[in-house]
Amino acid sequence: MDLAFHNFTINPVGLAGTAARQYIAQVHEHLRWIHRTTSGRILLNVIRRPTFPVEIRPYAGADCNAMGGGEFKTPGNLSGFVEYSPGTFSRHGACSALPAGQDRGRIWDEILFHELVHVFRNATRKWDAATPLSFAMRHYNNNEEFIAVLCTNIYVSDRTNRIKSGLRKGHIDYSAMDPLDATRFGLFLSSRNAFALVKKFCDDNPIFTKALSDKLPDIVYNPIADYYRYPKFCEALSVFGAMKDRMALSKSLTSLGVPKPFVDWIVSAVM
Ligand SMILES: [Zn+2]
Incomplete structure (x- = not known):
């Protein structure tokens, strides 16, 4: 992967000597893995x-x-950044303390790909963390994390990506996606806003999303390809998604000890 061609710089801030050289070599290697897919x-x-x-x-x-997004190093000039240390995700790094099973989307290049999706949304001036998620999508935290997790799950499903973890459920942790959500059209069944958010993402970034759809039409998880091929069907599934939202809210309130009549009243009032 040609760093200059892509206008990328690997800057080992705070490191010197061998550590700095090792940092540049490792990050460049992880970018090469991404570039090969x-x-x-x-x-x-x-x-x-x-x-x-x-x-x-x-x-x-x-x-x-790790972090990624846009910044103004000089006033008026938006540029992209990723804060990423390979060691964090290595055998003895900070992530190694996580419980068993907290390992989806956590291989080096998967982390870097996720952060680069945040960079891309800034590059295209489409960053929008404010559009609300419906209740059963709250494990994604916000719209931008939903987009980054969605795209990284497509990267994980990409057959040209040979070393991978597995589909990640959301953004609050690194747990595995529920089997039902991982099935075809499962995302659109999972929550009322899923279709609207995918549609907005595709409207925002048509070149990127159409390429993901056209070049990877038959991989195991690609809701963007399903959206482009069957938009009406995906939209119709939002009705079931709304039922999932009501069930998720009801379950959440019940677990907090809220009496059933109040649970039913709140669910019918807000959804
Ligand atoms: Zn993120």
Whole structure:
């Protein structure tokens, strides 16, 4: 992967000597893994802009995390950044303390791909974390995390990506997606807003989403391809999604000890 061609810089901020050289080599290697896949090349190509440099630098926190998005290093000039440290996700890094099973979407390149989706949404000036999620989608945290998790799950399903973890449920942790949600059309059945959010994402970023749909039409998980091929059917499934929202809210209120008549009243009042 040609860093200069993509307007990427790997900047080992805070590291020196061997550690700095090792950081650059590792991050470059993980970018190469992404670039070798169909979905990865699509993402890197749609980020690439002569006026939008992207800097990848070490993650400043000590927790199991990474960050990505847009920033103004000089006033008026939006650029992309990723804060990512491979060691965080290595055998003895901060993530190794997570319980068993908390490992979906947590391989180095999967983390980097997720953060690069955040960069892409900034590059195209479409960043929108405010559009609300419906209740049964709250494990995605917000619209941008939903988009990043959705795209990374497509990357995980991409057959040209050979070393992978598995489908990730949401954004609150690294647990596995429920089997029902992982089935074809499962996303559109899972919550009322799922269709509307996928539609908005496809309207926002048609080049990227159509490429994911056209180049990866028959992989095990690709709700974007299903949206483009069967939009009316996907939309109709929102009705079942709304039922899932009501069931999820009811279950959540019941677990808090709210008496059943109140649960029924709240669910009918807000949904
Ligand atoms: Zn994210």
